[in-house]
Amino acid sequence: MSDHHVAPVAPNPTPAPTPAHETPYYAVVFTSVRTDEDGEGYARTAERLSELVQSIPGFLGEDSAHTPGGLAISVAYFRDLAGIDAWRHDARHREAKRYGREHWYERYSIHIARVEHSHGFTRRDFPGAA
Amino acid sequence: MSDHHVAPVAPNPTPAPTPAHETPYYAVVFTSVRTDEDGEGYARTAERLSELVQSIPGFLGEDSAHTPGGLAISVAYFRDLAGIDAWRHDARHREAKRYGREHWYERYSIHIARVEHSHGFTRRDFPGAA
Numbered sequence: 001m002s003d004h005h006v007a008p009v010a011p012n013p014t015p016a017p018t019p020a021h022e023t024p025y026y027a028v029v030f031t032s033v034r035t036d037e038d039g040e041g042y043a044r045t046a047e048r049l050s051e052l053v054q055s056i057p058g059f060l061g062e063d064s065a066h067t068p069g070g071l072a073i074s075v076a077y078f079r080d081l082a083g084i085d086a087w088r089h090d091a092r093h094r095e096a097k098r099y100g101r102e103h104w105y106e107r108y109s110i111h112i113a114r115v116e117h118s119h120g121f122t123r124r125d126f127p128g129a130a
Numbered sequence: 131m132s133d134h135h136v137a138p139v140a141p142n143p144t145p146a147p148t149p150a151h152e153t154p155y156y157a158v159v160f161t162s163v164r165t166d167e168d169g170e171g172y173a174r175t176a177e178r179l180s181e182l183v184q185s186i187p188g189f190l191g192e193d194s195a196h197t198p199g200g201l202a203i204s205v206a207y208f209r210d211l212a213g214i215d216a217w218r219h220d221a222r223h224r225e226a227k228r229y230g231r232e233h234w235y236e237r238y239s240i241h242i243a244r245v246e247h248s249h250g251f252t253r254r255d256f257p258g259a260a
Binding site: 026027029031035063064065066067068070071072073075101105106107108109110111112113114115116117118119120121122123 | 156157159161165193194195196197198200201202203205231235236237238239240241242243244245246247248249250251252253
């Protein structure tokens, strides 16, 4: 689902992880361990798909984190299951996943979940805090 | 919820991100941006709470990833909402969260979600693959 996304190694704490959407909505949790293969091709594909997913109706946003040499976790949020299905059946996404299974992933898991509650915290002196 | 968990900087691709549990179960997605404060105290607390959560009835497991200087994402899995509530009301966990809001977090978000579908992929030549 969101196996197109790679966390940048450069610091980027900009994405706001604050829940901004009315529940229920849906989350696709993608947890992966990479092979050593072809990091550049992976990054290119990740960037391209990251742009594509934004055109999916109901796509709400995405957060990613990647421990160097360890796990990567991406969580993509969608308004409803229809959006997740649309993304799952997208031909360019499917092709990237197929290639990814052959080359880029040692293992991964995908959890599709209905978000029933969310809340957030923002430090008062954080830039951009309300 | 799982704000006790810090991803190790040392490579650790060991945790199996394979869904091993019958749906539905629950996921607590914790996404955070850290302050620069007191990394050692944070790591100590994270480790202690990571042990504590395993005693919560219905705790199924946890995955964490942390982009250096960027986002951290932890996903803790529970059999049911009762387990999540028990952990949420644990006194040691609450105290750690309170301290964390004062010192360790610029911002965070928590999503509590019901996992309705999961699947996984494991490379055939991956050590330990079935």
